[in-house]
Amino acid sequence: MPTYSQQVQQRKRQDTDYFLGWLGRNLVHLILLILSLLALVPLLLILSASFTDEIALTRNGYGLLPSQFSTAAYELIFRDPSVIVRSYMVTISVTALGTAIAVLLMSMLAYALSRSEFVLRKPLSFLVFFTMLFNGGIVPYYVLMTQYLRVQDTMFALLLPYFVVAFYVLILRTYFTTLPQDLIDAARVDGAGEFRIYWSIALPLAKPALATIALFTALNYWNDWTTSLYFIRDSQLYPLQYLLYILQSNISAVQQTGAGNIPAAEIPAQTTRMAMAVLATGPAAVFFLFFQRYLVRGVTLGAFK
Amino acid sequence: MTDLSLEHNAVPPSAAPVPTWRSRLAFVQGHIFRRNLVWLLMASPALLWIIIFKYITLFGTWIAFTDYKVRRGVFGSEFVGLDNFRFLFATDTALRATRNTILLNLLFIAAGVVFSLLIAWLLFEVYSSKRTKYYQTMLLLPRFISWVVVSYFVFALLATDNGLINTFLRGAGLQPVAWYASPQYWPFILMLVSLWAGVGISSLIYLSGMLAIDTQLYDAARVDGANKWQQFRNITFPMILPLVVINLLLSMAYIMNSDFGLFFQVTRNSAALYPTTDVLDTYIYRALISTKDVSMAAAAQFYQSIVGFALVITFNWIVRRIERKDEPLSLF
Numbered sequence: 001m002p003t004y005s006q007q008v009q010q011r012k013r014q015d016t017d018y019f020l021g022w023l024g025r026n027l028v029h030l031i032l033l034i035l036s037l038l039a040l041v042p043l044l045l046i047l048s049a050s051f052t053d054e055i056a057l058t059r060n061g062y063g064l065l066p067s068q069f070s071t072a073a074y075e076l077i078f079r080d081p082s083v084i085v086r087s088y089m090v091t092i093s094v095t096a097l098g099t100a101i102a103v104l105l106m107s108m109l110a111y112a113l114s115r116s117e118f119v120l121r122k123p124l125s126f127l128v129f130f131t132m133l134f135n136g137g138i139v140p141y142y143v144l145m146t147q148y149l150r151v152q153d154t155m156f157a158l159l160l161p162y163f164v165v166a167f168y169v170l171i172l173r174t175y176f177t178t179l180p181q182d183l184i185d186a187a188r189v190d191g192a193g194e195f196r197i198y199w200s201i202a203l204p205l206a207k208p209a210l211a212t213i214a215l216f217t218a219l220n221y222w223n224d225w226t227t228s229l230y231f232i233r234d235s236q237l238y239p240l241q242y243l244l245y246i247l248q249s250n251i252s253a254v255q256q257t258g259a260g261n262i263p264a265a266e267i268p269a270q271t272t273r274m275a276m277a278v279l280a281t282g283p284a285a286v287f288f289l290f291f292q293r294y295l296v297r298g299v300t301l302g303a304f305k
Numbered sequence: 306m307t308d309l310s311l312e313h314n315a316v317p318p319s320a321a322p323v324p325t326w327r328s329r330l331a332f333v334q335g336h337i338f339r340r341n342l343v344w345l346l347m348a349s350p351a352l353l354w355i356i357i358f359k360y361i362t363l364f365g366t367w368i369a370f371t372d373y374k375v376r377r378g379v380f381g382s383e384f385v386g387l388d389n390f391r392f393l394f395a396t397d398t399a400l401r402a403t404r405n406t407i408l409l410n411l412l413f414i415a416a417g418v419v420f421s422l423l424i425a426w427l428l429f430e431v432y433s434s435k436r437t438k439y440y441q442t443m444l445l446l447p448r449f450i451s452w453v454v455v456s457y458f459v460f461a462l463l464a465t466d467n468g469l470i471n472t473f474l475r476g477a478g479l480q481p482v483a484w485y486a487s488p489q490y491w492p493f494i495l496m497l498v499s500l501w502a503g504v505g506i507s508s509l510i511y512l513s514g515m516l517a518i519d520t521q522l523y524d525a526a527r528v529d530g531a532n533k534w535q536q537f538r539n540i541t542f543p544m545i546l547p548l549v550v551i552n553l554l555l556s557m558a559y560i561m562n563s564d565f566g567l568f569f570q571v572t573r574n575s576a577a578l579y580p581t582t583d584v585l586d587t588y589i590y591r592a593l594i595s596t597k598d599v600s601m602a603a604a605a606q607f608y609q610s611i612v613g614f615a616l617v618i619t620f621n622w623i624v625r626r627i628e629r630k631d632e633p634l635s636l637f
Contacts, residue, residue, distance in 0.1 A: 061467035140365020223451035
């Protein structure tokens with residue numbers, strides 16, 4: 001089985017589309033261009049609305065271009081950006097810390113489960129794997145978190161959900177089993193302990209798989225708002241996505257962003273919401289796009305089976 | 306034993322063999338127990354998490370059979386047998402949620418497979434072009450966007466007073482539609498939104514399947530004068546059919562589950578839309594958070610979990626029957 005990049009090379013050498021004809025080829029490009037734009041345009045709608053004058057937006061409606069350009073919404077938010085800055089801090093710290101812990105925990109487990117001499121390999125793999133088939137769901141989880149662990153309104157509530165994802169563990173385990181055993185034996189002869197082998201040999205060699213898992217986990221944390229829906233009431237701990245959720249359902253929350261002393265009627269509620277969405281999503285989306293090749297690689301690792 | 310050790314000791318120290326690579330490896334391999342201990346220690350933090358959040362929570366399903374009171378805890382609450390399930394199925398709501406979950410999922414699965422195959426095929430046909438990279442990037446963009454932000458632009462499109470779609474309808478001299486109060490349109494709207502969010506990433510599965518096809522097959526077809534459509538029908542499609550079937554069956558296995566964000570947030574949790582958009586996950590959320598009837602939520606959850614488990618087992622069994630032995634595709 002050739003690797004993904006080899007397939008790409010092979011495909012590039014093989015000029016497959018010369019016989020599609022000029023017309024056919026351009027037709028395919030046209031359709032793909034339209035589909036790509038369809039993926040992008042809905043987001044432009046938000047961007048355009050955020051730069052529209054509030055009254056014009058109410059009168060003329062949403063459009064792909066602002067009917068009357070205005071930066072009032074952004075000015076309002078930046079008059080007192082503490083709300084969005086705080087949410088950014090919450091989201092960034094939860095994502096960074098959560099992803100680091102999750103990748104460490106999952107890779108240690110996966111490495112242990114990938115060792116053929118590990119006597120508990122089979123029963124423990126089953127223990128991990130069975131969670132993909134049957135789980136209690138949100139209700140027992142909610143009761144455990146709120147009645148027994150009592151982590152509601154703490155960072156723990158935001159961090160805990162994605163520490164271990166069984167499917168990611170399986171991907172990592174498969175990757176670790178492909179590492180050359182000779183290398184590990186050689187390290188043992190040199191006196192390296194098992195943890196040392198994992199840390200200095202297995203982890204560096206598994207970088208591609210780790211990057212993919214890290215990207216998935218970071219996205220899980222970054223885009224998570226349902227955890228807050230269940231467990232977070234303290235506005236100091238609102239992650240970005242949950243802040244956006246609150247803004248959409250609660251107009252008075254819009255007033256609290258920016259200067260609180262402006263009468264409710266004068267708040268450009270619709271455009272401020274959209275501007276918050278732009279500020280909350282834009283930088284992250286651009287940042288994540290740089291890592292999209294790991295997402296593509298995830299497909300070849302079987303991440304989307 | 307004694308003889309052996311005596312004989313061993315009888316060898317003068319000066320004659321002891323210099324430790325070779327092999328003998329040292331054998332010595333190290335003797336420490337198999339210690340190595341197992343280290344592996345167990347490495348696995349334990351993640352295992353602890355799994356035991357707490359995936360196995361101890363299983364005991365929580367007991368709530369479904371009790372009249373749960375927060376003060377009395379899970380096992381202190383009064384046992385009521387199947388009463389919660391009787392209440393659950395006494396009204397139409399749970400059955401409606403089941404029906405919506407299954408029908409909407411079927412719709413999404415069908416539309417998803419058609420469109421992701423189509424996009425994969427288009428990308429495959431012009432794969433050597435530089436532009437293909439850009440299409441891929443753009444099509445992947447939705448994967449980075451949360452459902453909350455999706456709900457923002459869906460609102461910009463569908464708002465009754467100033468949404469883009471109603472502006473178009475007015476411009477065309479048609480009656481604007483109160484979208485958030487018209488449940489009949491929502492299966493289609495949700496299908497489009499779910500396609501927007503998922504088709505870019507799922508088309509990559511099929512694209513990588515197509516790229517793995519031996520190009521000689523196409524050379525042969527070209528020599529025989531097969532056109533593009535014939536090549537798709539006779540080479541590309543049959544070659545990735547196993548992948549398609551497996552993906553379909555595995556999505557069927559999870560048909561009782563749904564993406565909470567899509568159904569809760571994109572519909573803005575509008576009660577007027579429940580007839581076509583209320584699914585088991587949103588039903589459970591309302592029972593748990595809005596009406597705070599934990600026992601009822603647990604009953605619905607247990608129902609969802611157990612039926613889901615049966616479906617996973619069934620469909621995995623089917624996958625096992627049809628998969629090629631050298632290319633296992635089933636879950637277990």
